[in-house]
Amino acid sequence: MTADAPAIEVVDLRKVYPGGVRALDGLTFTVGTGELFALLGPNGAGKSTTVRILVTLTRPDSGRARVAGHDVEAEPQAVRRAIGYVAQHSAVDREATGRENLLLQGRLYHLPGRRLRARVEELLTSLGLGDAADRVARGYSGGMRRRLDIAMGIVHEPRVLFLDEPTTGLDPESRAALWRDLTDLRRRTGLTVLLTTHYLEEADALADRVAIVDRGRVVASGTPAALKAELGGDTVVLDVGAGVAAAVAHLLAGAPQVLEARAVGGSVHVRVADGARALPALMALVAGAPYEVRSATLSRPSLDEVYLHHTGRAFAQADAAGQDGGEGA
Amino acid sequence: MTALSDTWYMLVRLLRATWRQPVWVVVELVQPFMWLVLYGQLFGRVTEIPGFGARSYIQFLTPGVAVMTSLFGSAWAGIGLIEDLDRGVLDRLLTTPASRAAIVLARVLHSGTAGAVQTAIIVLVGTAMGARIAAGAAGAALLLAVAVLLGGGFAAASNGLALLVRREETFIAVLNFVTLPLTFLSASLMSTALMPAWMRAASRLNPVNWAVEAARAAFSPPAAWGAAVGDVALLAAFLAAASAFATWAFAAYRRSA
Numbered sequence: 001m002t003a004d005a006p007a008i009e010v011v012d013l014r015k016v017y018p019g020g021v022r023a024l025d026g027l028t029f030t031v032g033t034g035e036l037f038a039l040l041g042p043n044g045a046g047k048s049t050t051v052r053i054l055v056t057l058t059r060p061d062s063g064r065a066r067v068a069g070h071d072v073e074a075e076p077q078a079v080r081r082a083i084g085y086v087a088q089h090s091a092v093d094r095e096a097t098g099r100e101n102l103l104l105q106g107r108l109y110h111l112p113g114r115r116l117r118a119r120v121e122e123l124l125t126s127l128g129l130g131d132a133a134d135r136v137a138r139g140y141s142g143g144m145r146r147r148l149d150i151a152m153g154i155v156h157e158p159r160v161l162f163l164d165e166p167t168t169g170l171d172p173e174s175r176a177a178l179w180r181d182l183t184d185l186r187r188r189t190g191l192t193v194l195l196t197t198h199y200l201e202e203a204d205a206l207a208d209r210v211a212i213v214d215r216g217r218v219v220a221s222g223t224p225a226a227l228k229a230e231l232g233g234d235t236v237v238l239d240v241g242a243g244v245a246a247a248v249a250h251l252l253a254g255a256p257q258v259l260e261a262r263a264v265g266g267s268v269h270v271r272v273a274d275g276a277r278a279l280p281a282l283m284a285l286v287a288g289a290p291y292e293v294r295s296a297t298l299s300r301p302s303l304d305e306v307y308l309h310h311t312g313r314a315f316a317q318a319d320a321a322g323q324d325g326g327e328g329a
Numbered sequence: 330m331t332a333l334s335d336t337w338y339m340l341v342r343l344l345r346a347t348w349r350q351p352v353w354v355v356v357e358l359v360q361p362f363m364w365l366v367l368y369g370q371l372f373g374r375v376t377e378i379p380g381f382g383a384r385s386y387i388q389f390l391t392p393g394v395a396v397m398t399s400l401f402g403s404a405w406a407g408i409g410l411i412e413d414l415d416r417g418v419l420d421r422l423l424t425t426p427a428s429r430a431a432i433v434l435a436r437v438l439h440s441g442t443a444g445a446v447q448t449a450i451i452v453l454v455g456t457a458m459g460a461r462i463a464a465g466a467a468g469a470a471l472l473l474a475v476a477v478l479l480g481g482g483f484a485a486a487s488n489g490l491a492l493l494v495r496r497e498e499t500f501i502a503v504l505n506f507v508t509l510p511l512t513f514l515s516a517s518l519m520s521t522a523l524m525p526a527w528m529r530a531a532s533r534l535n536p537v538n539w540a541v542e543a544a545r546a547a548f549s550p551p552a553a554w555g556a557a558v559g560d561v562a563l564l565a566a567f568l569a570a571a572s573a574f575a576t577w578a579f580a581a582y583r584r585s586a
Contacts, residue, residue, distance in 0.1 A: 018585075057422045059584075077426055085424040091417035095346035107338045107425040110331060136349070152421070 005069050007033045007160050007192035008054065013063035015216075017050055023049040024060065025216035033159075036186060036193040038203040040303065041213035042315060044322030047196035048088060050213075051164045054194070055085040068159045070188075081109070084153035084161045088168065088228060090145040091152075094138040098148050101137060102155050109156035116155075123151040127181060142175030150181065154191070163195045167202060179206060198319055200303040212307055214318070221311040231301045231309055233259060234275030236282060239294040242266040248291055253297050255285060266313040269305065332428035339427075339435035343409070344442065353583045357402070357443070361451045364394045365458060368518060381520045391455030392544035393517035395448045395472065399480040402447060403440040404508050406484035407491030410436060411500060414489055414491075416524070423583070431565065433488050433575050440484035441477050448476040463550040471547040478564040479540040485571035489578035536567045 015024040015079055023046045031037040032197050039047045052058040052065055056076040065072045067081035092101050099120060106116040109134035127147045137145060141270045146166065154162055166182075167175040183206070187192060202212045204224045211221035216271045220227060245263035252261040257278045259273040273277040275298040286293050306317045369387055376386050383389040393552065410433075413419045422432055452462070452469065459579035462468040487504075494500050498580035512518075514531050521529050532538040539560040 023383055057420055058422060080424060080426045081426070085421065087417045087420060089417050091421040093342065093346075094348060094416070096342060100342070100345070102340055103423070104338055105421075107423070108335060110334075110423040110426070 002256055005033075006030045006066075007035070007068060008037070008194060009064075009066045010050070010054070011049065013053060013060045015046075015053070015060050019206060023061075023216055026214060027063070027068065027213070027218060028163050029211045029218050029221060030232075031192060031194055033192055034190045035208045036182075036206055037194065038207035038210045039196040039213050040193065040198070040203040040207075040210050040307075041196075042319035042322045045213040045318075046216040047198075047213055048164055049216075050131065051085075051196060052301070053160050054096065055081075055083060055162055058121070063121055066327055082159045084156065084158035086149045086153040086161070086163045086166060088164045090142075090149050092137045092140075092145055092148050095136060097134050097136055098124065098140070098151075099133045101148060102151055103211045105152045119155060119182070123155060127151050134235045143170055143177065145176060146170060146174065146266055149183070150178070154185065154189075156191070160192045163193060165196055165198070167197070167199065175202075182206065183217065196264075200202070200307070200315060212303075212304070212310060214307075214311045220306060227303065227306045228301045231271060231303070231305060233271055233273040233301070234278075235301050235305050236270040236272060236275050236279055237297045238268045238270065238282065239266060239288065239296070240268060240291055244291050248286055248289070251281060251289055252285065255282070258280065260309065262312070263306060264308065267318070269308060271301070271309075275299075332431050334543075335428040335431035336434045336438065338436050339422075339431055340442075341352035341489050342561045343435060343439040347439070347443065357447060358450060361394055361398045361447055362441075362454050364397065365390060365451070365454055368394065369458065370520060373520070375523075378523065380522050381382055382522050383520065385459060387455060387458045389520070390518070391451060391460040392472065392548050393515075393541055394426055394455070395476060396479060396515075396537060396540045396557050398447045398451060400458040400483055400508060400512065401538070402444050403404070403480040403483035404487050404504055406436055406440040407489075407500060408497065410488050410491040411495065413499055414495060429579065429583075430576075433485070433579060436488050437575075439485045440487045441481050442485075444480035445473060446475050448473060460548065462548050464547065464554075466575060467551065468547040468549075471554075471561075472544050474561065474563065475540050475543045475547065478561070478568050479504050479536060482568040482571040483534060484570070485575040489571070489575035492578040492582040493573075495582075509541045514538065516541045518529065536564060539563045539567070 003112055010027060010029050013024045013027040016022050023075065027050060028044065039050060041047050049058065053060050054065055054072060056072055059073060068080045069077040070082065072079050102120040102123060103116065106120065118222060124130050129144060129147060129186055132140060132144060137148060140148065167178055170178065186193065195206065209217045209221065210221050210227060240247065242265060245266055245268050249261045249263040249268045252258050252268060257272050262269050270282060279296060279298060282295055283296065304315050311318065368390055373386050375381055376383055452472065490503060491500055494503065514528060514535050521532055524532065543560035543564065546554050570583040
């Protein structure tokens with residue numbers, strides 16, 4: 001791999017599962033060496049399928065993917081040597097101790113014994129598992145198991161680390177700790193990380209760049225700041241009730257200062273250049289229609305607004321719908 | 330070379346997990362003893378039936394129980410693989426450069442090790458109860474070979490089955506459906522001479538019966554080993570076929586992932 005070759009290159013991946021579920025529909029993105037790249041999307045958007053293809057567990061129907069300079073289908077062994085993988089659900093061996101889990105994982109990468117033992121010691125300490133190292137993992141808390149998962153993902157010092165929904169199911173404290181560990185790890189190693197998440201704030205806080213995935217395609221990508229700046233202006237959210245939200249959105253979309261207006265549940269999200277100035281005029285317009293405004297909030301655009309803008313759906317609703325549709329594909 | 334070391338490290342993992350379940354270890358060790366005592370008492374007098382062909386039932390029973398234990402232990406081998414599959418451990422192993430063959434081979438060897446230990450215990454208990462291995466060490470070696478071939482074969486088949494059905498309930502149902510009939514369609518507990526003709530015919534196609542015949546020969550003087558050679562060859566073929574099935578099932582699992 002040359003210095004400027006991308007760490008991950010994904011071109012037009014497609015995958016349909018038996019039964020006709022279209023998981024990937026022409027997914028394309030590139031991750032530079034040393035970047036932390038987040039695939040952000042609701043449940044069922046195709047994030048896990050993408051990761052499973054990149055870590056050689058699943059084959060795409062068509063398209064091409066390279067990791068650390070190697071084609072995932074033509075050179076799976078070379079890819080496996082270069083990557084670490086932390087799956088959505090903890091994959092530690094619960095009948096083994098933390099230390100035994102790490103030692104076995106390292107041996108499968110054929111690390112020499114002395115170096116491996118030193119490395120395992122270092123990881124156990126730096127991830128705060130030192131005291132629990134010789135206890136069977138069955139008795140670990142969710143957060144401890146997750147840290148052990150991550151330690152196993154990096155025991156062999158991979159060039160590219162895949163984290164599939166690393167904080168799903170963790171309590172807020174463990175999540176914050178994991179964010180710290182991850183930031184720390186990157187500062188020390190310059191590791192390339194591909195992270196999938198359905199937490200907007202996680203992508204916002206951690207990622208150098210984000211790709212928003214919807215229905216198996218990348219609908220927008222860039223730095224979180226650029227994605228938000230691209231929308232421009234501010235967002236005004238007016239709570240008007242589910243019955244009339246669509247009518248109010250339609251009414252406001254015609255107003256001169258409004259860039260975009262969408263109904264989401266009982267609210268209307270209105271994008272305007274200068275929120276503070278536009279708010280009284282918008283309120284007056286709605287009141288004159290006449291509809292009642294129950295509350296109004298004003299904010300800088302969040303990734304939530306970016307998602308809404310590119311997909312026409314609110315993130316939380318898409319996420320809940322994806323959850324109903326079965327496992328996170 | 331790395332395939333061997335991968336297999337070794339994965340085998341250590343499985344053996345360690347087994348060792349950490351003291352209740353399991355005790356049950357597995359005591360159970361063969363129970364078979365010998367229970368069946369020995371229950372069926373002790375069948376040797377008086379004309380045509381049974383053996384005079385001492387414990388001499389007849391010990392190799393039969395050794396084979397039964399090897400069968401039951403190894404047939405369940407796949408359940409651990411289903412657990413690895415559900416827990417994501419199998420996927421984790423598959424994303425490492427570790428040898429794919431080592432993943433199944435370690436499980437087969439794990440069953441083989443457990444089976445060999447159990448066989449040794451049965452022979453010790455059986456001997457204490459009056460059974461005699463006429464050929465001494467050579468007989469014990471033949472018995473061990475039989476236990477390993479049969480156990481390895483059923484362990485491989487069981488892992489293949491696990492990869493195909495992927496659900497504990499289905500796996501257990503299929504196992505129960507298969508193992509007991511295979512036991513009764515063999516000379517484990519009852520002489521085939523006393524079976525109805527159709528059962529005797531079916532027993533000739535049964536790997537468990539091949540193992541029982543060969544194991545029983547191991548308790549006899551070497552002069553009577555002639556027929557056992559064919560049985561051992563058949564068992565080796567069974568092991569090869571079961572391994573091919575497991576390899577195929579593994580490839581099928583990876584394609585469908």
